[in-house]
Amino acid sequence: MVEIRWHSRAGQGAVTGAKGLGSVVATTGKQVQAYALYGSAKRGAAMNAYNRIDDEPITNQETKMFPDFVFVIDPALAFSDDITKNDKPDTQYIITTHLSKEDLISQIPALQDKADRVHVVDCMQISLDTIGRAMPNTPILGAFMKVSKMYDLDFFLENMKKVLSKFPQKIIDANMEAITRAYNEVK
Amino acid sequence: MAKEFELNEVEVWDGNYAASQALRQAQIDVVAAYPITPSTPIVEGYGSYVANGYVDGEFVMVESEHGAMSGCVGASAAGGRVATATSSQGFALMTEVLYQASGMRLPIVLTVVNRALASPLNVRGDHSDMYLGRDSGWIQIDAFDAQEAYDLALCAFRIGEHLDVRLPVMMHQDGFTTSHKAQNVYPLKDSVAYKFVGEYVPVDDMLDFSRPVTHGAQTEEDWHFEHKAKQHKALMDSRTVIDEVFADFKKLTGREYKRVESYMMEDAEVALVLLGSSVETAVLAAKQLREEEGIKVGIVAPRCFRPFPYDLVREALDVPSLKAVCCMDKSAPGGAMGALFNEVSAAAYSTEARPMMTNYVYGLGGRDFAVDEAKRIMKEQKAHADAGHITTDIQQFSGLRGPKLGFFQTRRD
Numbered sequence A: 001m002v003e004i005r006w007h008s009r010a011g012q013g014a015v016t017g018a019k020g021l022g023s024v025v026a027t028t029g030k031q032v033q034a035y036a037l038y039g040s041a042k043r044g045a046a047m048n049a050y051n052r053i054d055d056e057p058i059t060n061q062e063t064k065m066f067p068d069f070v071f072v073i074d075p076a077l078a079f080s081d082d083i084t085k086n087d088k089p090d091t092q093y094i095i096t097t098h099l100s101k102e103d104l105i106s107q108i109p110a111l112q113d114k115a116d117r118v119h120v121v122d123c124m125q126i127s128l129d130t131i132g133r134a135m136p137n138t139p140i141l142g143a144f145m146k147v148s149k150m151y152d153l154d155f156f157l158e159n160m161k162k163v164l165s166k167f168p169q170k171i172i173d174a175n176m177e178a179i180t181r182a183y184n185e186v187k
Numbered sequence B: 001m002a003k004e005f006e007l008n009e010v011e012v013w014d015g016n017y018a019a020s021q022a023l024r025q026a027q028i029d030v031v032a033a034y035p036i037t038p039s040t041p042i043v044e045g046y047g048s049y050v051a052n053g054y055v056d057g058e059f060v061m062v063e064s065e066h067g068a069m070s071g072c073v074g075a076s077a078a079g080g081r082v083a084t085a086t087s088s089q090g091f092a093l094m095t096e097v098l099y100q101a102s103g104m105r106l107p108i109v110l111t112v113v114n115r116a117l118a119s120p121l122n123v124r125g126d127h128s129d130m131y132l133g134r135d136s137g138w139i140q141i142d143a144f145d146a147q148e149a150y151d152l153a154l155c156a157f158r159i160g161e162h163l164d165v166r167l168p169v170m171m172h173q174d175g176f177t178t179s180h181k182a183q184n185v186y187p188l189k190d191s192v193a194y195k196f197v198g199e200y201v202p203v204d205d206m207l208d209f210s211r212p213v214t215h216g217a218q219t220e221e222d223w224h225f226e227h228k229a230k231q232h233k234a235l236m237d238s239r240t241v242i243d244e245v246f247a248d249f250k251k252l253t254g255r256e257y258k259r260v261e262s263y264m265m266e267d268a269e270v271a272l273v274l275l276g277s278s279v280e281t282a283v284l285a286a287k288q289l290r291e292e293e294g295i296k297v298g299i300v301a302p303r304c305f306r307p308f309p310y311d312l313v314r315e316a317l318d319v320p321s322l323k324a325v326c327c328m329d330k331s332a333p334g335g336a337m338g339a340l341f342n343e344v345s346a347a348a349y350s351t352e353a354r355p356m357m358t359n360y361v362y363g364l365g366g367r368d369f370a371v372d373e374a375k376r377i378m379k380e381q382k383a384h385a386d387a388g389h390i391t392t393d394i395q396q397f398s399g400l401r402g403p404k405l406g407f408f409q410t411r412r413d
Helices: A014-026 A101-107 A123-130 A137-148 A153-163 A169-185 B015-025 B040-051 B065-078 B088-103 B128-132 B146-161 B190-197 B224-253 B278-293 B310-317 B339-349 B371-387
Strands: A002-009 A031-037 A046-054 A069-072 A092-096 A118-121 B011-013 B030-033 B058-061 B083-086 B109-114 B139-142 B169-174 B182-185 B260-263 B270-273 B297-302 B304-306 B324-329 B356-362 B395-398
Touching: A002 A014, A002 A137, A014 A031, A014 A046, A014 A137, A014 A153, A014 B011, A014 B182, A069 A137, A092 A137, A101 A118, A118 A137, A123 A137, A123 A169, A137 A153, A137 A169, A153 A169, B011 B015, B015 B040, B015 B109, B015 B146, B015 B169, B015 B190, B030 B040, B030 B065, B030 B083, B040 B058, B040 B083, B065 B083, B065 B088, B083 B088, B088 B109, B088 B128, B088 B224, B109 B128, B109 B146, B139 B146, B139 B224, B146 B169, B146 B182, B146 B190, B146 B224, B190 B224, B224 B304, B260 B278, B260 B310, B270 B371, B278 B297, B278 B371, B297 B310, B297 B339, B297 B371, B310 B339, B324 B339, B324 B371, B339 B356, B356 B371
Parallel strands: A002 A069, A069 A092, A092 A118, B030 B058, B083 B109, B109 B169, B139 B169, B270 B297, B270 B324, B324 B356, B356 B395
Antiparallel strands: A002 A046, A031 A046, A031 B182, B011 B182, B139 B304, B260 B297
């Protein structure tokens, strides 16, 4: 079982991102869950989304998880959210930030003994450059493919295209570029 | 002619989308709806299928849930296949008309996304609205996840519209936990799904002008009782039809449903009885506890909440090794033992083993039901079994903050 917790703001596409990842993973015969904790949340409010991935049908309907991966897709939430909540000795962190990894970690005490498990990538800048607005949900998945080695980049891109097929070609292309850049730039 | 909707063999859908796809495939003639969280996407989905030509049906916008169910009653009496969706306060506002629909024997399908009832206001899931429908004369079927929300919505039409049943059916799923959680769902092709549901057969339809009928007539003491008894009999007799429909569905898909699901009960010493998405978490916890500590835990889950499967609950609990059973109610009992506790205890009383029965109230307003908490409750049942008596209060609260709350103790010398 692989468990992922997203830290996001409502409106940044974490639910869409979690469902997109789930859709790609499900095409490979695996079982997935993608869900979020929101409800009356307004745009900009801090929220969590979640993924579970397994070879067997997933019957755990508990909301809380002990994540293998934590995605922080809003730079400020790395400072204000409890991003290390329920973590494990091998939990990997992928954090969107314009800071270097060293600068980021030096400002977040909770990460200081986890430096080897922290990965940084500037999904905000990448999405501004490619998609044209701050939409960090798809690039973080590119970084995740690099860190987790779950799938080859090309395989992931091909399947993600299908997930995004209802969008205009221009938007699909921009997302592919964003995912590729995040894959290459994550440190 | 409605367009075919292209579906993959496996889709990643949440419970709401799964239910809306089932409504589309059943080719509903009329949906009269008023949106409410968390069930909104079901009727929103149907609206978009109508607008995009995937259903030859009509979406009726109304001013309230009372209006929504009234519209459904009218359209169903006129002779159409009718469905809608609601939750919580919307369900409460529909209640008056729910009794009308069942008394008029209209096979409307209501997809309920279970949510807490105010006050305090809360959008998250518990079973307050499902329990509110208990005596309304509807068949109530409970899905534990998104695949089941799809499968059982298709079954709901077959069951309610069956000529030996002709009763409205509620298809329940848990708010957010199921309605907003995407997972692998294996849908049927449009043509296969529609063939399973079948053509709608109108009975005493008001649009048949060659044979005028009256719906919703007044009876006083001369006939009311006979009508209500007949309606109750129809509900009780629907049990065999539900079993038949589930059997047909298994033949078609390989997916098996029973009026009472039971897991690992063959050799169980203790058991939990519960409803909804928590069933899946409890089954996982029971499997783990069996491996970790060798405690023989079983799970019993009434899939069919109404008609209450007294027969099959008794059968599931009639296990010689069974010593302690905990019934878990996800609805505030309002000054009583939980309803599930009361109904399951009545069934357990007529078993040979007569296990000790305890009650937990849990999960109100969407409070998370954790695997570890399920295991703790299972171990507590084991402690009752080992001691030979109930070692705690009979009614307790799971996951509640603040001072421990409990009521009633076993009378012992």
